Each structure stands twice: as structure tokens, then as C-alpha cells.
Amino acid sequence: MLGSRYKKFIYSAALIAPLSFLLFSYAEPAERDIPKFFVPPPPFSEGIFPCSQCHKYMPVNRKQRKLEQFHTDIVLKHMPGGWCFDCHNPDDRDKLRLANGKLVSFEESYYICGQCHGVVFRDWKTGLHGKRTGMWDGKKQYLLCVHCHWPHEPRFKPIQPLPPPVKPTDIK
């Protein structure tokens, strides 16, 4: 038989556990493990930023459709069934929007990607995922996710390999 004191402890622990989970999930993203060194600014297509240049006076259209006038190159091959506002903030287009409603700048777009790709995000913060250049013992330069992955179709495009080595039999 468990003493009542133990029971109380177990009850309160059972209550606190889910609550603390809520607490953590709503906590600000930990800033200290975000790398400090970035190479270039986000890779915007020329003349496209700030988005509010055009979008300021346009009504927000939440309907999923094929874009025919602008952004025609964007075919969403990432998250089928998704739509612009899963990541872009409808009310102020110069910001991105996390699933919990928090707005983030384009410079911090890794928070957007990190929502689903948690393991990769963790590896990226430590320097394992993604390209590192600069100094191994000093100013490391990080790239944003979007420098390598076109967010609307993130798979790496195949490239041409450089020539194979000369075969020993072909050496004159």
C-alpha cells in the first residue's frame, strides 16, 4: 500500500509533467546555441524584397491556386497540400510566421525549417549539417538553410561532375 504522502507526490508529478511540457514548448527558442557567423544575407531574387512593396495594397487570398501572374516559378514540391501562409505572414509579408504565431525575420528563417526538421536543426546548430567555411577554430561561417535548399522545392538539384581521373592505361 502506498502512503498518502506518496500518492500526493505522484498526483502532483502527473499534473506538473504535462504542464511543464507546455511551458517548454512555448519558451522562446534558445538563442545561445544559434551560431553567430553567417555568410551572406538571405538569397532573395533581385528586386523582390521587401515583399510589402507589392503586397501592401493587395488583398490576402488564402485560396490554394496556381500562381499565374507573379511567382510563377514557384511550384510547391515541399509539403504537398501546403500553402504560402504556412511560412509567410499574411499581414506583414516582410516577415515569416512560425506555427505558433511568432513572427521571425528572413534572416532567422532556420526557425521555420526547424519546426519540422528538428534533428537536422540540432545538427546544423552544432555545425554538423550544412556547409562550414572560414576558420575551424575561430570565425566559422554558416549558411542559412535556404542558401542550399530552395524552400519551395528543397531537394538538391543534380549537377555535372568534374572529369574522372586519367586511367593508368591512358597515361602516355
Add this chain to the structure above:
Amino acid sequence: MSKRTRSNPLGIKLDRRAFLKGAALGLAGTALPLNKADASFWEAFFQKHFREMNETEIKKVIERLEKEYGQKYKKEIEVGNEKAIPGVLFGYGLDLSRCIGCRRCVYACVKENNQSRDPQIHWISVLRFKKGEKWIDLENSERYYNPAQVPEPGYFYMPVQCQQCENPPCVRACPTQATWKEPDGIVVIDYNWCIGCRYCMAACPYGARHFNWAEPNVPQEELNPETHYLGNRPRYRGTVEKCTFCIQRTRNGKYPACVEICPVGARKFGNLLDPNSEIRYAIEHKRVFRLKEDLNTYPKFYYFFAYGL
């Protein structure tokens, strides 16, 4: 039989047998063309082993080399001599789940490290394997693949270069101690001390050492003038060379050239003694393996599959 001559750093053609004959009689000078027997020649000929030289001697040797290279390539060439950084043991990581076999690393290495263009020398070989086959079968891998685009479906790629063994068989095989392991783990060669016997090549289980059968040929305008005595300085015919983790870059804090170029970021580099380095993170969080582990060479080159599998 034609008389065999061996070219030397000064380009003096010296009949070896005649020289030895003369030397045996205590007349070393008799075999030499007297007009060329200047001080610089004797300095090169009697240069000490790199590790036996003191700072002033090293400085003198480097000055002589810089002069020679400058004359040969008609541009200013710097030969560095940075020492190993205390508390640093270099380690390398390669994520096989990301390498796309594009060979960008191979050519970046050739350029950075002044490898001979023709005859061609590549310190990095990228091997291609069919997915699902018995694949550590290195002999049956394909290194001459040449499709229009990579990655190809159904294949994966594994670049191989010097593994900087902690217990390097190449060093033990060398009869003249022209190759050795530095305190930061880099296995180096003194090209002036290498006699070209190629024992190390036979001993290396990774095919990581390469021999200059002919005079190395690097176009003057492509020669990287920032060199290190133990790394990418111009080599001679008849000497062995190998990857040094870009000693001229990494001892100055920079990443190796192959890390900088890799378009997918598959290559990782850092200090194995630093618990916050990305290489330590890979070892602690991913399933890493080393090539031919059963040989007890203890490579400091770690392969892993970060995702999938």
C-alpha cells in the same frame, strides 16, 4: 646501358655512379661540373633531416628554397614553417549520406596543393558504389564514372584520401624516416629527404600516397604561392606526396580546401581534443566508422551516415 642521372633541386645532372666512385676515393668533387659546384648546391646536397635542423638552419633552407622556386616559377613563393598548435589533434569527418560524387573536392585539392597536372596526380579519389551491394569491397568500386549528372539514382559515393593514421604503416615502412607523424596528427613528408623507394606506397592500405614519375608540371600562373615546407611546396621528380589536411591552411586556423569547396557540406573538420568541435559531435552522435579498421591503423578520418539507414 645508358648512364642514369637523377635530377636534383638545382637541376644539375649528376652521374650517380661517377659521383659515388669519386666519393669512395674521397674525391667527391671530381664528378661535379666545377662551375656549378657553388655553395647552394652543397647546401642542398648536405641538407639535414628536417627534424634535426634548428630554427636558423630551417630558416636558411627555406630562404634557399624560396629563391629556387622563385627562379623556376618566376613569381614570389612563400614557404611557411608553422608548427603544430599545442592541444590540437586534427580529425576529419565525411557524411556519406550527403556526398553527391561531384569531384569538386578533388580539383580544389589539386589547385590548393600544387599537384602535377600532367602527368596527373590526385590526392583524393571519389569511389562509386551501387546501393545494396557488398560495398566495402574497394577493389570493385568504380572511380572513373562519368555520367552527365550526379548523384545518380541507385549509387552512392565515397571519397578516399590520406586517413592520417594514428598508427601509420607508411611511416614504419620508410627506410630514411623521410615521413613521420606530427604532434597534431598530420603525417608529413620531407620531399628533400625522400629517396623515392616507394615502400610507403606499398605499406599504405588506402592508396593515399602518390609518386612523381615525371617532373611535376604546374602551370606558372596556377601555382599557389602560399606553401608550407611539409605541405604544398613544389615537389621534385622521384618523390612521394600525399594529403596533409592542407597543413598550410589548417595550421593557420582555416578549413582545408576540400571542406571549403564541397557544395553539399558533406565534409567536416576540426580538433578532436575540443569537445565543442563538429568532429567530436559527429563521433558522439552519429554512427561513425573508419576504413579498414581491422588493420589497426586508427585513422583520424571518420565516415558516417548522418541521415537515413
